Amino acid sequence: MAYSVLERRATVTIVGMLLVLAGAAWWWTVRTAHDMQSMVQGLASIGAPMSFDMGVLIFLVMWTTMMVAMMFPTIAPIVLLHRLVMRRQNRGSAPTTAFVLGYLVVWTAAGLVPLALLLAFRNVAHDAGWVTVAAGGVLIVAGAYQFTPWKQKCLRACRTPLSFLATHDFGNGLRGTFRTGAAHGLYCLGCCWALMSVLLVVGLMNLAWMAVLAAVFLAEKHSSRGVLLTRIVGTAVVALGIAIIVHPPVLESVAPTPGVTEPMPGM
DSSP: OHHHHHHHHHHHHHHHHHHHHHHHHHHHHHHHHHHHHTTSOOTTOTTSBOOOOSOHHHHHHHHHHHHHHHHHHHHHHHHHHHHHHHHHTTOOSHHHHHHHHHHHHHHHHHTHHHHHHHHHHTTOBTTSTHHHHHHHHHHHHHHHHTTSHHHHHHHHHHHOHHHHHHHOOOOSSHHHHHHHHHHHHHHHHHHHHHHHTHHHHHOTTOHHHHHHHHHHHHHHHHSTTHHHHHHHHHHHHHHHHHHHHHSTHHHHHHSOOTTOOOOOTTO
16 A cells, blocks of 8 residues: 555656656747747748858757657657656666656757758758758658658657567666667657658748647547557648648748738738
């Protein structure tokens, strides 16, 4: 009985800490979104140069904060399970902290990819004819990935935390638990990278799309219909990509350019 009380306490503590961190990350993201969005606009910002006006370190801090906001709620079950396993082995909280850090390092490193793309295309004019084709193509690839065996394999790893921990045990030391967290981060990245690339189209700091994607990731990993949801979302994203290529104004409608307002009557 006493041990079950400790387990309940651990549940409240671990889940609470992850949600508090995610909430703080969302708070910071919302507060800085207006300024940051003008610096990291996506392909939807037609009529202006693709904007990227920040240092590499600032970008990685922004990206990591976004990942905490979007992904920490999705890993609460496996982090909690890891902590309970460590508790039963009379281990402190350090191994689970190392697990979370390993996970976060993977997602931080993944931020180098959008960083490289933003640096490569920051001076490209968005009124170029290829922009809508590129944007639609990104969405079609992102949606199609939802149907691939790789997506399903990575999603299974995310949906079965007990099985994952049993098959990815690199030891209970800090180095081993860090590796386990990094391994889970790689599976999570494999599950979510394609949909995350949608932000390159609509803007990395687009709060509405961030919230939608965060909800999709959470539902895919933990709802009973998660596998079905991947197909529904994949179909919708492919359809949106095709619509953008066929009718380019759709791109601007799904992600209006920051700072652009309608002219006043008579102006």
